[in-house]
Amino acid sequence: MPTLFKDSLKVINVGLPGFGENVVAAGGQCLALDWRPPAQGDREAAWALAELCNRAAVEHANAVAFARFLEAQPVLVDIAPARECVGGMTSDRRLILHAGPPIAWCDMCGPMRGAVLGAVVLEGWADSVAAAAQMVEMGNIELEPCHHHGAVGPMAGIISPSMPVWIVENRQGGNRACSNMNEGLGKVLRFGANSREVIEHLRWMGKVLAPALREVLARTGPIELKPLMAQALNMGDEVHNRNAAATSLLFKRLAPALLETRVARDAAAATLAFIAGNDHFFLNLSMAACKAMLDAASGVPSSSMVTVMARNGVNFGIRLSGTAEQWFEAPANPVEGLYFPGYSVADAAADLGDSAITETAGVGGFAMAAAPAIVKFVGGNSTDAMHHSLRMRAITLGSNPSFTLPALDFAAAAAGIDARKVVDCGILPVINSGIAHREPGVGQIGAGVTTAPMACFSAAVKALARNISDRKTPR
């Protein structure tokens, strides 16, 4: 002790910065360590974490799940109406799929309601939005999450039986994932618009666009999506909120093949013009590819790897590999973003859509370093973009050598969110997101960055720990 007080004080302060202030006041040096208790002070979650950390079964399960994810080879194989290829969507069911975890009609946000009604009209189950509303209110339409049917959709994420969907197959695992096709910008169903022109555009997609592209795919053969995404990540995209390069690269593959099909010239021209005019066209394919990669990792008992993050406009929900189909939900965090002129946070719907499947797969916000334009758009700079990508290393199982980030010297992007690490270090998965107007049909009013809520991860680690201890002590 006497020696201690002879030297000048050099202190590392853990936790509340206030503890260190006196040291500095007394002339000592103090380095503040930004530490917080694990699980944000949730004792039960912390105990669950203690159960799960360094447990061989969990480590092994995560290694298996992560390897399956890394090995996945998502390949675009076809386009078909949802009723022909989405599991459980038979032509005798009035079934509509939506984004995020399960939610009842009465709880849905404005854009999702608008989109559901539009889909009812599109299917011809009602001849007006009003009639559609009556039908839904009476419980005559089944509403289920896309994720319950191996599918994903951005924003409202509506998929109804007649809609064409991309079919992506994981060549390694054999599993398939679907997504709807991107409608472009402006008044579109995914933001809740359901006017006559929106429905007409969806009909055109089903009658002209999808059949033309189906013929193209028959000509090109399956298109590998991982190399396309990898290239796009080296060209300023993070393949969630920015898909300009990926769309261009895909377009370059599709256009020459289209002219080799028997698709009529006017249909071919309209198809090319539509894709060329929509920089988000690739988004839905990116999502289906991510879903296919992550489904490959699902269902490994004891694995704490996150396989789904999705939002229904009210709640954020996640799934773990080790708890398979179970959802862990919490109210969605607000989106810190920039709003288009004339709009503000008061106009915004809550975080919405299945597109966080991209972050779950280590792209999107996780690959922000690849797309500094995204973070610049919401007021950050390229250093912030790099920090987002670097910070995600703390909560992931590893990195994906298929996806490299030029700004970080082509380092592999962090991937495979470990729910344990999120709870332990309190770093939340970062998510890039569009912002929808809270009223149906207004559309996108901004874009920004948000995070997955901690409560989802705390609940997930508790459930996983219970599962494991239940298995150890059979009653």
Added chain:
Amino acid sequence: MPTLFKDSLKVINVGLPGFGENVVAAGGQCLALDWRPPAQGDREAAWALAELCNRAAVEHANAVAFARFLEAQPVLVDIAPARECVGGMTSDRRLILHAGPPIAWCDMCGPMRGAVLGAVVLEGWADSVAAAAQMVEMGNIELEPCHHHGAVGPMAGIISPSMPVWIVENRQGGNRACSNMNEGLGKVLRFGANSREVIEHLRWMGKVLAPALREVLARTGPIELKPLMAQALNMGDEVHNRNAAATSLLFKRLAPALLETRVARDAAAATLAFIAGNDHFFLNLSMAACKAMLDAASGVPSSSMVTVMARNGVNFGIRLSGTAEQWFEAPANPVEGLYFPGYSVADAAADLGDSAITETAGVGGFAMAAAPAIVKFVGGNSTDAMHHSLRMRAITLGSNPSFTLPALDFAAAAAGIDARKVVDCGILPVINSGIAHREPGVGQIGAGVTTAPMACFSAAVKALARNISDRKTPR
């Protein structure tokens, strides 16, 4: 003095590091400043520099030239056979244009010779390469630099009367620049190949590709090139050695319009397949756009701004705005690069082509921060890429707000090389380059980074200083 030797020595050593070694040996601290005398010790150049530095006339002239460069709006307006639009290329002249400063047939490098002979055959002036060689040897073919005719061409840079050329107009200044069209990779004329298939491919470009694209341009109207280049710089291109994004963006503009023309389906299909299969397709347009921007800045008396850098396979040549048409030449520096398997520096032709017009305009090597993949290809990393772009700030008149670099927080790229600054600080303009085999027809054997030789800049500042003093003291 007594005080000086009481303190511990802290020394800044300017110049030779050896001077500082004794200080360090004696226990002092020494910071080495990497200083060299201006003009690499060339006294005459240093005096010229003293004449030119801080001289109002030069500063003013540079401001005028640089402003004209920045204001230029290069727009792709048409495609036509060279004989119809390249100045001085009439149908009664057997004129062939080549890259770089003037060079006689007997001094030309292998690839340029091969390409000249191929062009003679293409034009039907001889029916074999052997006959063409005889014709050229006898002096029956005129050989002049592209730059003497407002044109540019990559590598050998051959333009003959029947070849289709891109026509780019600077909407601001009214001046026009031309370039040949990119032939793709493999056996191509620009690397000196001149076999039957090379000539057939050039004929196809003239008969099918160019007329199809001419119809497309009639449909789209003029295409602004600066925004396209700007987008590409934000997508991993530096629009010299990497044009993957720019080509994709251009393709996305051209393809839908092509289907709206009367171009036959098979010709349209072949056109799209050719462009989609050639990531360098945009290079020649980038070059013509840069030429149009720089020509706008040419001919401002007293300006030390560099308006041309070009290589003929033997010499590197530059032109200044203030000395207009005059060339300042020196032997080209070697290219530090990576070679394709089976090739080495012994197989390499000297630095070749007009494509350094891109660096002259502040892209290419100057925008390396935008394209870390380029520097990675030759063994560097993304930090090296940034340093290249940052270092060029020391030798330029300013930066170009139209061209931003994401990795440097979207800072504007350095542009407008000031020959005075090059001579003064000894930093040489960095140039990205393909490497051609020294024998005609082998093609590209590597790629790398090189610099413009100092002697060009020393000669240029001497000439500019003479011009100015001649104007001051009329004899």
